[in-house]
Amino acid sequence: MTEIGEKLNRFLRSARYAEKRAEIEKLVEFDSATAADRLADILAHARDRVPRYRPLQDHANPVLADFPLTRKADLRDRFIDLISRDETGRMEPGHYFIHETSGSTGQPVRLLTTAETGGLSSLVIAERLCRHLGLPDTGTELNLGLHYEGTPLVEAGFLPRPYVRCNLRGFDPSSPSIVETYASVVGAFPVDRIIGTSSRLVGLARYCLDRGIRLRPRAVVASYEHLVEEGRRMVEEAFRCPVTMVYATSETGSAAWECRQGNLHFQDDFVTPELLPYDGDETLRSIVLTGLLTRAMPVIRYVTGDLCSPATACGCGLPGTAVGSLVGRSKATLVGADGLVYSPYALLAALSNAGLADFQVLQERPGILQLIVPDATEEARRCVEHLNRDLASYFREGQGFRLRLAATNTFVLSGRGKRNPVVQRLDVAPGAVEGTGYLRSGVRSPAYAGPVAQSPSVP
Ligand SMILES: [Zn+2]
Numbered sequence: 001m002t003e004i005g006e007k008l009n010r011f012l013r014s015a016r017y018a019e020k021r022a023e024i025e026k027l028v029e030f031d032s033a034t035a036a037d038r039l040a041d042i043l044a045h046a047r048d049r050v051p052r053y054r055p056l057q058d059h060a061n062p063v064l065a066d067f068p069l070t071r072k073a074d075l076r077d078r079f080i081d082l083i084s085r086d087e088t089g090r091m092e093p094g095h096y097f098i099h100e101t102s103g104s105t106g107q108p109v110r111l112l113t114t115a116e117t118g119g120l121s122s123l124v125i126a127e128r129l130c131r132h133l134g135l136p137d138t139g140t141e142l143n144l145g146l147h148y149e150g151t152p153l154v155e156a157g158f159l160p161r162p163y164v165r166c167n168l169r170g171f172d173p174s175s176p177s178i179v180e181t182y183a184s185v186v187g188a189f190p191v192d193r194i195i196g197t198s199s200r201l202v203g204l205a206r207y208c209l210d211r212g213i214r215l216r217p218r219a220v221v222a223s224y225e226h227l228v229e230e231g232r233r234m235v236e237e238a239f240r241c242p243v244t245m246v247y248a249t250s251e252t253g254s255a256a257w258e259c260r261q262g263n264l265h266f267q268d269d270f271v272t273p274e275l276l277p278y279d280g281d282e283t284l285r286s287i288v289l290t291g292l293l294t295r296a297m298p299v300i301r302y303v304t305g306d307l308c309s310p311a312t313a314c315g316c317g318l319p320g321t322a323v324g325s326l327v328g329r330s331k332a333t334l335v336g337a338d339g340l341v342y343s344p345y346a347l348l349a350a351l352s353n354a355g356l357a358d359f360q361v362l363q364e365r366p367g368i369l370q371l372i373v374p375d376a377t378e379e380a381r382r383c384v385e386h387l388n389r390d391l392a393s394y395f396r397e398g399q400g401f402r403l404r405l406a407a408t409n410t411f412v413l414s415g416r417g418k419r420n421p422v423v424q425r426l427d428v429a430p431g432a433v434e435g436t437g438y439l440r441s442g443v444r445s446p447a448y449a450g451p452v453a454q455s456p457s458v459p
Contacts, residue, residue: 004154008138008162017158020123024160027124028131030319035269038292043067046298049084049092053300064274064290070302075251079110083297092296111251112297121270121293125254127160128267132257132318133219133244136192140164142185142215144196144204145223153181163193170200170419171207187213194220194239198227199411199419202358205231205238217241223248228352228421247326249304252291256320263312265320273321274301275311284327285310307345332422336400337367344422350390354383360411362423363401370406380405 011017043064047056056062075082084092098110141163157165166185172178186207194201194217201222208215220239222232223246235243247256247264255273256266266273270292275285287306291299309324327345334342344361351359351371356379362370373380384403391402412423 004156004164008156008158008164011156011158012138012162017162020159023120024124024127027120028127030128030267031269032319035272035292038269039064039272039290042290042292042295042298043300045084045295046300049086050082050298051085052078052081064272064301067300069288070300072303072305075111075299075302079112083112084295111299121291122253123160125267125270129221129244129246129254129257130161133193133221135161135218138162139192140189141166141193141195142191142204142217143167144170144194144200146197153185166191168196168200168204170197171203182207187211187215191215191217192219193217196222197419198222198231199358201227201235201243202231205235206358208238209234215239219244221246228348228357230352230355230357234357245326247306249289249302249306251299251302251304252289255289256323259314259316259318259322261314261316263314263316263322263324264308264326265314265318265322268320275308275321275323278307283309285323332420332424333428334361334363334369334401334422334424335366335426335428336395338399339366340400341428342400347387348421350387351383354386355379356383360419360421360423362406362412362425364425366426367398367401369401369403371403372406372408372411374409376405376409 040061043062043066046053046067047059047062053067056066059066070082086092098112138161141157143157143165145167147167147169151167153168154164154166157163168181168185169175169178171182186204194204194215196204201220207213215238217239218241220235220241220243222235222243227235227243227245232243242260245258245264246254247258248254252271254267255271256264258264272290272292274288274290276288278284278286284307287304287308289299289302289304291302307327309327312322312324314322332344334344334347336342347361347369351361356373358374359380360372362372364370371380371384384405388402391400394400411419413419
């Protein structure tokens with residue numbers, strides 16, 4: 001640890017650090033005037049250089065709406081057509097790397113990016129967040145993010161700020177090596193920042209509360225998965241510190257973070273957000289993003305699959321398009337016994353409101369949802385009973401779904417260890433209209449109080 005601290009201090013005084021910091025400083029002020037220029041520039045570049053957009057060649061000044069939407073399947077199936085080339089068919093100069101994502105949907109996607117653009121915008125956005133959170137120039141952090149095989153327990157994190165980083169896996173009492181690591185690390189030294197996926201932060205919070213460990217970081221940053229309200233409360237109680245949600249996608253990098261008023265502010269000068277209507281539901285928008293810096297393989301009008309509430313005017317003083325809340329992923333549809341499809345968000349909110357901080361919903365057959373919780377306590381049983389009464393008052397026999405406590409306490413993880421709140425094992429037709437209004441009791445968000453959509457059946 002000391003050795004890594006010394007290494008970081010040396011780096012802090014080096015010319016390389018000064019040079020990198022200068023690059024970051026140049027972009028760190030939010031610049032909405034540049035955003036419009038960057039967008040016009042990337043669209044013209046895509047029209048001229050990217051085979052997929054050849055049909056737009058005659059547009060003198062193409063605007064976003066002229067471009068087709070890009071879905072995950074397009075990135076997968078049309079990879080070659082999406083790479084920029086000059087007149088002779090050659091790729092742009094630069095240092096390329098291929099970035100492969102397994103994603104929450106399990107289908108791998110490849111992206112081509114350059115070291116010049118791909119990395120820089122993430123660093124700048126990370127630096128903006130450090131400033132917003134008032135973090136020290138150098139310090140220590142616990143990182144409970146998704147780690148690659150072979151990630152060391154302790155390492156130096158150099159940019160945007162030099163931090164000693166301690167990489168922890170999600171707490172798992174059944175794994176002796178994880179139990180041992182937590183025992184030797186958590187609470188052994190002060191931490192300035194805790195970052196990680198929502199479910200792992202909840203696990204760490206529970207670990208600290210159970211053992212009376214008082215970590216007092218300056219900031220807790222949650223990413224990758226939607227954090228349910230009850231989980232957030234537990235994390236804030238454990239660390240006496242507000243949680244800041246960062247919204248990022250593998251395809252566009254960091255895109256937005258949450259202000260003190262709980263609104264997500266998009267970093268519009270690096271990524272242009274479009275909030276498109278979602279299946280006729282007035283309270284939901286589909287998040288579509290265009291990356292403004294990545295020229296090797298421009299990501300234009302990428303349909304993230306994430307839903308949010310409509311744009312709102314936030315008075316907090318932070319710039320950028322603000323939305324009230326991230327509602328979750330549209331992919332995680334539930335299938336009723338009647339074959340109709342339903343949005344999971346009313347159910348997820350109701351489970352959270354019932355006091356469950358840590359859970360996952362797994363569906364393997366129509367009409368039955370298995371609830372996985374770390375321990376099948378009396379509280380979890382009562383919650384299932386209570387919600388089933390509500391569900392039964394809305395759905396008749398043979399309609400909708402019912403909850404069952406799963407036979408397992410083991411959460412289902414994706415290929416890279418990501419834990420999604422809903423795991424859907426059934427084939428759901430894409431674009432099917434979801435019913436949203438089936439559970440109302442105890443649901444706080446107005447996003448769930450809308451009328452019940454007429455749902456066509458799943459073919
Ligand atoms: Zn705000």
